[in-house]
Amino acid sequence: MKMELIQPFINAADAVLAQGLQSPTSIGNLSMDEEVYRRKGVAALISVTGDIEGRIIFDLDPATAVRVASRFAASELPESDDLVRETVCELANQVTGNAITALNDQGFHFRVHPPVLHTLEHGSKSSEDTEALVICFETASGNVFMNIALRYNRRRQGERAAAGKQ
Amino acid sequence: MEQFSPVKRSKDGQPVRYLVVDDSVFARKNLARMIETFGGQLAGEAGDGMTAITEYERTHPDIVLMDITMPQMEGIEAAEKIVRQHPEARIVMVSSVGYQENIVAALQRGARHFVQKPVKPEVLYEVIKYVLGEDGTVAAGAGA
Secondary structure, eight states: OOHHHHHHHHHHHHHHHHHHHTSOOEEEEEEEEOSEEEOOSEEEEEEEEESEEEEEEEEEOHHHHHHHHHHHHTSOOOTTOHHHHHHHHHHHHHHHHHHHHHHHHTTOOEEEOOOEEOOSSEEEEOOGGGOEEEEEEEETTEEEEEEEEEEEOHHHHHHHHHHHHO | OOOOOOEEETTTOOBOEEEEEOSOHHHHHHHHHHHHHTTOEEEEEESSHHHHHHHHHHHOOSEEEEOSSOSSSOHHHHHHHHHHHOTTOOEEEEESOOOHHHHHHHHHTTOOEEEESSOOHHHHHHHHHHHHGGGEEEOSSSOO
């Protein structure tokens, strides 16, 4: 997976988290996830289709999810509150939307699908062309994990190349 | 959250009434809190484009804050349908996806403005004043 695809997501996550949490964030561990995805706690998944396809998962352990949601909502939320899960979904939505905006300006075209809660304990295993990159954002409220698996849509690339030759 | 000088309707001095459309409950609550700091009133909420149309008919708000990516019917299509029936509708698109063609598509179909998420209250406040134009007036109160 090329860094040109990843960097806009890192920039967007950094900006959205910093604004929502009203405190700076730093990038901690960055690793390739070659095994099946294992959910850490409250996870939201967003699919993108178009010139680049794949999915982005935001994953927070339950206590961090409560702290982050409480900061975003500016009020203390209990762990059972649906708003905690809603906030993680909206966080994923805002980061992905901002990143897609930057990538669109570079000429890639996408469709972003509404976020869904990832309720399964495991996800599908990444493959050679959809290897997942896991980035840990260290915040004052705890660690926020962004798991990205994206690949170029070969059919769309072929269509573009053919159009370019005409 | 910061308090702003209240924006009222020029015609009767009443609070500006808002319809908030977003599939995220969190986003709706967040916008509702901002509206409160602007001295506005929440006229209704909707979680998708279809509901937005029926809520517009029911509440006739002064301003609609409309997300784009939503299930069932997306925001741009809903905005177009509302404006077709109500050319006076003031719809502000509020979305995390803020690339040029999305903005142009929204404006071409009748939206008055576009605000990118995460929403900064001071940005939305200025957009609201701009979109209301002479139909809105800033009352004396908490300073922005």
